[in-house]
Amino acid sequence: MPLLIVVAVIVLYALNSINILKEYERGVIFRLGRVREAAAGPGIVWVFRPLETITKVSLRQEAMEVPSQDVITRDNVTLKVNAVITLRVVDPTKAVIEVANYIYQTSQFAQTTLRSVLGEVDLDGLLAHREQLNMRIQSIIDGHTAPFGVKVVSVEVKQVDMPESMLRAMAKQAEAERERRAKVIHAEGEFNAAAKLVEAAELMATQPMTLQLRYLQTLTEIGVEKNTTIVFPLPMELMNLLNKTFTAPKPDSPTTPSS
Incomplete structure (x- = not known):
């Protein structure tokens, strides 16, 4: 037993x-x-x-959200920025004996790095070059976590919250930029149209009959529409005769003999 x-x-x-x-x-x-x-x-x-x-x-990858951080950019704009970090353990022994909690340690490194890196750029650089900033933040955090066996796979700036006043200012800037482009395009259209009109006038000046054809075409376009417009066509020869009469040079007035 x-x-x-x-x-x-x-x-x-x-x-x-x-x-x-x-x-x-x-x-x-x-x-x-x-x-x-x-x-x-x-x-x-x-x-x-x-x-x-x-x-x-x-050893699986873990996604860790960095809490929202107050960031002041280089052009003195106050933002609230948070990010998402993907990490994994590559050396389990170091991850256990080197730090008490490698996830908490990585989170603290991520918060300080996020504030320092984004504080060195202006607002336009943050919005336009987010990919380069993500890679820079990743390399800095990975340098801190490598001694305790943790590899930072990726860092993504998740959300950028701006003040209402800054949003209104950016909206006004975008609206002014669109108006500027519209005016430039309209001016370019007027310039091209004026150039084409000059070419058309030069071509019509070489052939007088083109003006007569254009006159008849205009009458045809007016007659197609059902409207109350009354058109009295005049012969082009009469118009030319009147033009020559009014544009003929006046005879010199006789001079009075001096006593």
Whole structure:
């Protein structure tokens, strides 16, 4: 009977010593307080308590949201900016023994880096070159997290909240820019139209009959529409005769003889 009790205790102790780690998990085992060189897993891992303890670490990527930070840009614009960081553990042993909580440590580095980097650029640079800023923030944070075995995969500035006054100013600026472009396009159209009219006038001046044809075409266009406009066509020869009469040079007035 005592032998059965001893066997049962040994079997229960052996079953309790079995730890199954998933494919994405690694176990950092401490034996008498000293860490083993390599992390164990995946699969079955034996941990003989109380001489040994195990700390499980996940190797999957984790998304961490950086809390909203108050940022003052280089052109003195106050913003609220938050970001999303994707990270993963590449060295489980360092992630356990080098820092108490690698997620909290990375979050603190991300907050300070986000404020310092975005404070060095102006508002237009932040809105136009967000990809370059993301890469810069990522490289800085990754330099801080590399000593404790954490790799920062990506950093994305998630949202930029601006004051209402700044939003109204940007809307006015955009509206003024659109009006400027509209005026420039309208002026270019007028210039092109004037150039074409000059070319048409020069061409019509070489052939007098083109004016007569244009006159008849205008009468045809007016006659198609059902309106109350009354048109009295005049012969072009009469118009030319009147033009020559009014434009003829006047004879010189006789001079009175001097006494």
